[in-house]
Amino acid sequence: MSTVLLPGPAPTARQLILNGIFAENPVFRLALSLCPAVAVTTTVANGLLLGVAVLLVQVLSSVTVTLVRGFIHPRVRIPVYTIIIAVWVSAIDMTLAAFTPALYAQVGLYVKLIVAFAIIISRLEVFASRQPLVPSFFDGLGMGLGFLFALVVIGAMRELLGAGSLAGIPLAPGKPLLFFALPAGGFFSIALLMALFNWVERRTTGKSSAGGAGGTHGV
Amino acid sequence: MSEIPAAAPRTFVVTPGPHIRVAQTTASIMWWVNASLAPAALWGVLVFGPRALAVILASVAGALAAEWLGNRAMRRRPTIGDGSAACTGLLLALTLPPLVPWWAALLGGAFGVLLGKTIFGGLGFNLFNPALIGRAFMMATFPVAMTAGWSAPLAWLPRPLDAVTTATPLGALKEHGLEAAVRLISGPGGIQGLALGLRPGSIGEVSVLLVALGAAVLLARGIITLAIPLSVIAGTLLVTAFSGAPWLHLLGGGLWLGAFFMATDYVTSPVTRGGQIVFGLVIGVLTGVIRLWGGYPEGICYAILIANALVPALNLWFRVRRVPEAGSPS
Numbered sequence: 001m002s003t004v005l006l007p008g009p010a011p012t013a014r015q016l017i018l019n020g021i022f023a024e025n026p027v028f029r030l031a032l033s034l035c036p037a038v039a040v041t042t043t044v045a046n047g048l049l050l051g052v053a054v055l056l057v058q059v060l061s062s063v064t065v066t067l068v069r070g071f072i073h074p075r076v077r078i079p080v081y082t083i084i085i086a087v088w089v090s091a092i093d094m095t096l097a098a099f100t101p102a103l104y105a106q107v108g109l110y111v112k113l114i115v116a117f118a119i120i121i122s123r124l125e126v127f128a129s130r131q132p133l134v135p136s137f138f139d140g141l142g143m144g145l146g147f148l149f150a151l152v153v154i155g156a157m158r159e160l161l162g163a164g165s166l167a168g169i170p171l172a173p174g175k176p177l178l179f180f181a182l183p184a185g186g187f188f189s190i191a192l193l194m195a196l197f198n199w200v201e202r203r204t205t206g207k208s209s210a211g212g213a214g215g216t217h218g219v
Numbered sequence: 220m221s222e223i224p225a226a227a228p229r230t231f232v233v234t235p236g237p238h239i240r241v242a243q244t245t246a247s248i249m250w251w252v253n254a255s256l257a258p259a260a261l262w263g264v265l266v267f268g269p270r271a272l273a274v275i276l277a278s279v280a281g282a283l284a285a286e287w288l289g290n291r292a293m294r295r296r297p298t299i300g301d302g303s304a305a306c307t308g309l310l311l312a313l314t315l316p317p318l319v320p321w322w323a324a325l326l327g328g329a330f331g332v333l334l335g336k337t338i339f340g341g342l343g344f345n346l347f348n349p350a351l352i353g354r355a356f357m358m359a360t361f362p363v364a365m366t367a368g369w370s371a372p373l374a375w376l377p378r379p380l381d382a383v384t385t386a387t388p389l390g391a392l393k394e395h396g397l398e399a400a401v402r403l404i405s406g407p408g409g410i411q412g413l414a415l416g417l418r419p420g421s422i423g424e425v426s427v428l429l430v431a432l433g434a435a436v437l438l439a440r441g442i443i444t445l446a447i448p449l450s451v452i453a454g455t456l457l458v459t460a461f462s463g464a465p466w467l468h469l470l471g472g473g474l475w476l477g478a479f480f481m482a483t484d485y486v487t488s489p490v491t492r493g494g495q496i497v498f499g500l501v502i503g504v505l506t507g508v509i510r511l512w513g514g515y516p517e518g519i520c521y522a523i524l525i526a527n528a529l530v531p532a533l534n535l536w537f538r539v540r541r542v543p544e545a546g547s548p549s
Contacts (some may be wrong), residue, residue, distance in 0.1 A: 179356055
């Protein structure tokens, strides 16, 4: 699944970040954490808040795991990862609740659920538990940025079509295509953007991708 | 130098089986379906006026445009002439309220074909009925127009009026009870307006007689069989029998249009008789349940879409089994 884990010269920071945003984008390529990607992305602001929260949790958890990976017995690694993620989620949950109470009221539930997001634990398992500190940091940064990018793009599409506004600025009167603000529209938006992603990748690299179905499906 | 003997005239043509040859093609079936929908559609235009005609034309145009665009974008052979896209557009229009804006019908038709059919790989690969996908999309997108766009029959004929909005029989039944529904349909044409089709409702559902006529043509040509439609109607009857107005549930909504023209779609219905009967009963029962206890006055659209999702399972559960005792050659 992971192109960067193949033997060869170590990937650079730039490669790791671009890998997270495009080649292995958590939502559009790995198809992980689709549930929150559908649920919160009715507006750009909601997507941005959850995206930032995931970015912070991913980077901090990746760094923590890579620092303590020598002490974790392989048999209990998943519970330990979960506890590490939960620690950072709690910290960020309280921070967001304190500084952005209005937005937090809308997406706060999903911030708590970040503990169970498949993308974070999968990066810990696949990458951070086997790689040194610096690559793990950049992998976490890339994956977090990829998730943030996906949520903002989906949020922009749904807000534009469903509410006729972008980032809170009204552009069209009324609600042009209310469908896209509803959950069903969330599924269609992600599918359409995923198709666009695949199409662009095929056009630019000239090969069909093995992505999409490659990930482990989960919350 | 012997001459090559001339080939003897071929008295037998030897080819591998199977040897069944029929004149029916996808296109011929689809155009027969379209033709048998035409009477009900024309009646809808007559009863509801030019607004209904605009809705029908826009919906068909949207579906055809989407079919053309989808084939172009995915580099498939053009299938616009096989009538399936036109059928989707026409069926969608017949389920719509007559006063829905024409551009909404255009969008609905295009959405149904593009995201209900083309994206799955075109005709034969879609999981859900594309016309009903279009309708569900419109219900979500234009909730006001889709639930309030009903017109009184023949209201457009006195010239100063464009239309007179009113409730549908099933809507009135749900909101105000049986008495209001009866008062509504006993307006112009009396209670027999229900059978004749002089009542408020979707463009194509109002004349049960003409829908039945179209269905009879399809039955006579062997394009559809009675298994699905009868079990749909039986299922609805089963649930609504004790609601006080089973006749209103049978004749007052889109049950016939859905049972004969939408549930029988080859692609989105089971292939075996047993599966078809279960499929029809599920649709009928769900329709009754949605009408009696659900949020909407009419439930056939969502009932068919839900049952469509069961079709792969029904095909698996009711597949034709090989008889081991007979000693099959393979």
